[in-house]
Amino acid sequence: MSYTFKIKDEVFKKKIENYDENLAEIYGILYSKNSFFEKKIEITLENYPLAQRVEELFKKLTSLQTFIKYSISKKLGEHKVYVVTIPYQPGYQEFLDSFKLIEENLDEKENLYNGFLRGTFLACGYIKDPKKEYSIDFFIDSEVVADKLYSLLKFRNQRCFKTTKRNKFLIYLRNSEDIMDILVAIGVLKEFFKYEEIIMLKDIKNKTIREINWEVANETKTLNTGRKQVLMIEFIEEEVGLSSLTAVLEEMAKLRLKYQESTLSELGDLIGLSKSGIKSRFRRIEKIYTELKSKN
Numbered sequence: 627m628s629y630t631f632k633i634k635d636e637v638f639k640k641k642i643e644n645y646d647e648n649l650a651e652i653y654g655i656l657y658s659k660n661s662f663f664e665k666k667i668e669i670t671l672e673n674y675p676l677a678q679r680v681e682e683l684f685k686k687l688t689s690l691q692t693f694i695k696y697s698i699s700k701k702l703g704e705h706k707v708y709v710v711t712i713p714y715q716p717g718y719q720e721f722l723d724s725f726k727l728i729e730e731n732l733d734e735k736e737n738l739y740n741g742f743l744r745g746t747f748l749a750c751g752y753i754k755d756p757k758k759e760y761s762i763d764f765f766i767d768s769e770v771v772a773d774k775l776y777s778l779l780k781f782r783n784q785r786c787f788k789t790t791k792r793n794k795f796l797i798y799l800r801n802s803e804d805i806m807d808i809l810v811a812i813g814v815l816k817e818f819f820k821y822e823e824i825i826m827l828k829d830i831k832n833k834t835i836r837e838i839n840w841e842v843a844n845e846t847k848t849l850n851t852g853r854k855q856v857l858m859i860e861f862i863e864e865e866v867g868l869s870s871l872t873a874v875l876e877e878m879a880k881l882r883l884k885y886q887e888s889t890l891s892e893l894g895d896l897i898g899l900s901k902s903g904i905k906s907r908f909r910r911i912e913k914i915y916t917e918l919k920s921k922n
Contacts, residue, residue, distance in 0.1 A: 629755040634748060636814045638675050645687070646728070647741035652683040653728050654745025658764075658771050662722070665714040670707060676748055677708035684712060688721050733781055744812040746775060753805070756824045762805050764797040772797055782807070848889050855882050855908055858915040865918050871911075878907040 627635075642648050655676075656662060661669040671677045677694060684692040693711045712718070732738050746764060754761040766772040772788060772795035779786040779797070784804045789796050799805055802825050809818040859879045862868065868876050881893055888896075890904045 630752050633753055633809070633814055633817050634675070636817055637744060637748060637812060638679055640813050642741070642813075644737055644741075646735075647737040648683055648686055649724060650728050650732070650738040650741030651745040651748075652680065652687065653725050654742040654747075655680060655683075655749045656745075657742075657774075658746045658749040658766055658768075660768055660771075667712040667722075668709060669711075670709050672705060672707055674706070674708060677710055679748065680710045684710070688712075688717070690715060690717055690721055732778060739778065739782070740811045740813065742778070743808065747808070747812050756802065756805075756821050756828070760800055760802040760805055760825075762799045762808060765792070765794045766797065767794060769795050771795075784808075849887060851890075852882070852886050852888070855911070856886050858912060859883060862911070862915055862918065871914070875907060875911055875914075878904070879911060882908075 642651070656667060656669060659669050659671075661667055669680060671680070677696075681692060681694050684690070690712050693713070694708060695711075696706045696708045698706060712721075728738055728742070732742055750765050752763045752765070764772075764775060766775065775797050776786060776788045779799075784799060784807060785801050786797055786799045786804070789798075799808065802821075806818060806821060806825075809815075809821060859868070859882060862871070862879070868879050871879060877897070878893075881896060885893060885896070890908075891901045893899075894901050894904045
């Protein structure tokens with residue numbers, strides 16, 4: 627089962643009692659599928675649960691006669707295609723006019739926005755499993771519909787983008803917080819909490835990995851620094867002997883040879899000196915090493 631199907635399956639099981647929100651949902655489905663014609667409303671679907679949802683919404687919203695039929699399509703493999711139709715009849719125009727009120731108030735009313743977004747997602751939305759990546763896409767046939775959805779999401783401060791792909795208009799979001807806002811709006815709270823949990827676990831895992839990498843990098847840096855200092859001291863010892871150094875530098879050199887993997891702070895703790903003091907002594911040792919190298 628795809629992740630998109632899991633999300634839509636929760637929507638299909640959700641029953642909305644608010645008339646206007648249901649009207650906004652069916653409008654989102656029909657509008658995104660270009661289903662309004664001069665003498666009929668007709669939508670063709672390959673998804674039976676969605677076709678069933680459309681028929682149920684029509685029955686809730688209007689007493690107009692509704693027909694559903696299916697045929698076998700052999701395009702891209704044999705499968706069923708469902709056609710839901712409301713033909714022209716008394717009361718048809720009044721039903722169409724009710725959608726104008728939805729269109730005019732989508733920006734202002736939360737329940738209309740939620741219903742419209744739910745319907746659009748059911749008709750042309752796809753969402754990826756957050757374990758893989760954060761992504762939600764709306765593939766839309768009409769540029770007018772795509773622009774409408776884009777402006778609605780922007781009005782709600784969602785970070786969405788618009789492009790074209792596979793001869794369709796694509797509205798997409800890639801931010802986890804924005805995607806969770808979409809899940810709340812369309813009413814899939816069960817999957818929302820699962821989505822949020824996955825994000826939290828991924829964040830914890832990524833934070834842990836960053837901390838481990840930081841510790842490894844610091845450890846590597848310490849070892850590299852220590853190794854470099856040991857090589858300098860060994861060179862000085864071979865060339866002129868450590869006894870040629872001042873007493874404090876000789877002490878520092880012998881301490882480093884004894885504790886080659888210790889940090890500067892740890893060396894400082896052994897002799898009661900600050901880290902900056904340890905650094906200062908090694909800079910003086912390095913200066914002596916550089917002078918000897920240049921003479922050679």
